[in-house]
Amino acid sequence: MSARAEETRLARIAYLRRQQPRPWFLYLSLLAIILAGGWAWTAGDLYTSVLTASQRSANLERFIGKLTPAPVQASGDWSDFRPWAMELLVEGEALKAVGMTLALATAAAALSGLFALLFIPGAARNLSTPRPLGITGGRDTFPLIWDIINKVSRLAFVFTRSLPEYILGFLLISILGPDPWALVLALAIHNFGILGRLGSEVVENAPPRPARTVIAHGGGRLGAYLAAILPESFNRMVVYFFYRWETCVREATVLGMLGVISLGFLITNAKAARSFDQMLFFVLLGALIVLAGDLLSLLVRRWLRVER
Amino acid sequence: MLAGTYRHYLGSRRATLLAITLCVLVSFWLLGLNPLRLFSGNNLTLTRDFLLSAFQPALDYQKPIEGAEPFLLTVISTTLLTLRFALLAMSVAIPCGALLALLASTAWWPDIRRHKMLGWVLRPLCLSSRIIMAFSRSIHELIWGLLFITAMGLSTDAAIIAVAIPYSGILAKIYSEMFEEHSREAQRALQAIGAGSIVAFLAGLLPRALPDLITYTFYRLECAVRTAAVFGFVGIETIGYRIKLASDEFHYREIWTYLYVLFAMIMVIEWWSRALRKRMET
Numbered sequence: 001m002s003a004r005a006e007e008t009r010l011a012r013i014a015y016l017r018r019q020q021p022r023p024w025f026l027y028l029s030l031l032a033i034i035l036a037g038g039w040a041w042t043a044g045d046l047y048t049s050v051l052t053a054s055q056r057s058a059n060l061e062r063f064i065g066k067l068t069p070a071p072v073q074a075s076g077d078w079s080d081f082r083p084w085a086m087e088l089l090v091e092g093e094a095l096k097a098v099g100m101t102l103a104l105a106t107a108a109a110a111l112s113g114l115f116a117l118l119f120i121p122g123a124a125r126n127l128s129t130p131r132p133l134g135i136t137g138g139r140d141t142f143p144l145i146w147d148i149i150n151k152v153s154r155l156a157f158v159f160t161r162s163l164p165e166y167i168l169g170f171l172l173i174s175i176l177g178p179d180p181w182a183l184v185l186a187l188a189i190h191n192f193g194i195l196g197r198l199g200s201e202v203v204e205n206a207p208p209r210p211a212r213t214v215i216a217h218g219g220g221r222l223g224a225y226l227a228a229i230l231p232e233s234f235n236r237m238v239v240y241f242f243y244r245w246e247t248c249v250r251e252a253t254v255l256g257m258l259g260v261i262s263l264g265f266l267i268t269n270a271k272a273a274r275s276f277d278q279m280l281f282f283v284l285l286g287a288l289i290v291l292a293g294d295l296l297s298l299l300v301r302r303w304l305r306v307e308r
Numbered sequence: 309m310l311a312g313t314y315r316h317y318l319g320s321r322r323a324t325l326l327a328i329t330l331c332v333l334v335s336f337w338l339l340g341l342n343p344l345r346l347f348s349g350n351n352l353t354l355t356r357d358f359l360l361s362a363f364q365p366a367l368d369y370q371k372p373i374e375g376a377e378p379f380l381l382t383v384i385s386t387t388l389l390t391l392r393f394a395l396l397a398m399s400v401a402i403p404c405g406a407l408l409a410l411l412a413s414t415a416w417w418p419d420i421r422r423h424k425m426l427g428w429v430l431r432p433l434c435l436s437s438r439i440i441m442a443f444s445r446s447i448h449e450l451i452w453g454l455l456f457i458t459a460m461g462l463s464t465d466a467a468i469i470a471v472a473i474p475y476s477g478i479l480a481k482i483y484s485e486m487f488e489e490h491s492r493e494a495q496r497a498l499q500a501i502g503a504g505s506i507v508a509f510l511a512g513l514l515p516r517a518l519p520d521l522i523t524y525t526f527y528r529l530e531c532a533v534r535t536a537a538v539f540g541f542v543g544i545e546t547i548g549y550r551i552k553l554a555s556d557e558f559h560y561r562e563i564w565t566y567l568y569v570l571f572a573m574i575m576v577i578e579w580w581s582r583a584l585r586k587r588m589e590t
Binding site for chain 2: 039041049056060107163171174231234238268286288
């Protein structure tokens with residue numbers, strides 16, 4: 001290769017180098033994340049434990065020793081497990097708690113979905129504007145109202161989403177007393193924000209033609225939403241509903257810890273009574289329900305043929 | 309992200325709606341949910357008091373405490389502790405989740421029809437990591453926490469691990485789905501010109517999936533902040549702990565201060581995630 005060809009080759013490489021994008025924001029973000037991680041690890045303990053190492057290992061030993069079901073431990077025979085488990089399920093109200101957990105999740109998911117559907121057209125950027133779907137609206141006396149509706153419903157979604165179910169449940173129980181309503185509403189409020197956001201994204205990405213036709217023929221925004229967009233994106237909405245139902249099942253097992261009967265309630269009770277064998281049984285039962293819920297939701301989503 | 313064809317009519321939309329409605333009615337009946345009960349007793353007055361406090365979040369203790377740290381300082385240190393907890397849990401969960409996801413995904417595999425031996429190693433690895441994923445995720449982080457606390461007592465490590473276990477499972481599940489979903493064109497092109505399967509994965513598939521991976525990781529960080537707040541109820545002095553204390557005294561305005569702080573943290577994370585994504589896509 002001649003020296004000249006080599007020179008142009010190097011010049012070209014240097015040119016490409018110069019053209020390379022320099023995403024400063026990404027670099028700074030990476031730096032910030034590394035610094036934050038370093039700070040988190042070096043800034044000391046989250047909780048100063050008063051237990052010594054020997055107390056800790058004694059605790060652990062006692063816990064593990066009590067994990068095998070009591071009758072099995074007494075007889076050393078795993079055939080005693082079945083009657084023990086059946087008794088817990090029927091007389092120990094575990095089956096009832098399972099039913100309650102599923103019912104909590106279903107009621108909450110439905111309520112949040114219903115209310116989200118009401119707010120979604122307001123939060124969708126393509127509907128809640130003076131020019132819905134790019135079509136100039138009629139005689140709006142106060143076009144700014146659409147932007148206000150849009151901002152307010154989006155804010156409602158983000159705010160409710162930022163509140164954790166467990167804290168909501170705690171606050172609602174302190175207001176409503178130990179009532180299943182408190183847990184249902186806690187789950188519903190948080191999921192209202194999530195379903196609302198997902199749903200408004202679905203509306204924004206829906207094919208605009210049918211909705212435009214409705215508006216061009218004199219229909220309003222609500223008409224377009226109900227008659228064109230909702231039927232069009234029905235499957236996707238149902239998929240999101242099941243996806244949230246699945247997470248509701250997971251949360252509902254835990255919310256019982258606040259004192260309303262569901263699996264979490266039985267788990268805390270067993271812990272308080274130091275029956276660690278029962279505690280483990282209820283925990284594993286909870287895991288089983290969550291897995292079953294995941295599977296059901298997966299099957300429904302497959303059936304609807306939309307991937308999340 | 310949403311790929312694939314979908315049917316618009318699943319037999320009948322009406323049937324689906326009807327089935328869901330039926331399940332919902334049965335659930336309401338099982339739980340004994342009577343809407344009238346919501347308006348009974350002093351529920352309405354308490355709710356009104358609580359909601360009205362939203363307009364005047366506390367900037368100082370509602371009932372001054374002698375010799376206590378100023379309220380706003382407590383708010384700041386609680387916020388930082390919550391954030392730190394979330395960061396600690398995520399910094400354990402992300403590498404574990406990524407490793408599990410790689411093991412569970414077939415996207416980077418060499419052609420196992422040609423390398424039979426490798427197949428015998430990879431398949432059981434893949435299966436076992438999927439089982440670990442499903443199991444760790446099916447137990448809620450609070451229950452992991454409760455188990456650790458009963459077993460060994462509360463400590464920093466126990467709290468971090470309790471959150472990191474289910475979070476690794478969830479991250480791994482979503483990461484591996486993202487590896488499988490993204491288009492393989494670039495990866496195949498690299499393989500066609502002689503790149504090894506791992507290089508083709510790293511250079512062909514990973515960059516494509518990266519924006520989605522980062523967006524989801526930020527969403528999980530958001531969840532981790534919420535979880536950290538909730539862990540206040542088991543004894544770590546995060547936002548949940550302060551809310552619990554304030555609620556015991558019926559100091560609703562203090563509660564709202566903490567709820568707004570939580571909201572602000574989530575907003576900042578979401579803004580950051582959106583800003584990153586926008587810059588990665590252009």
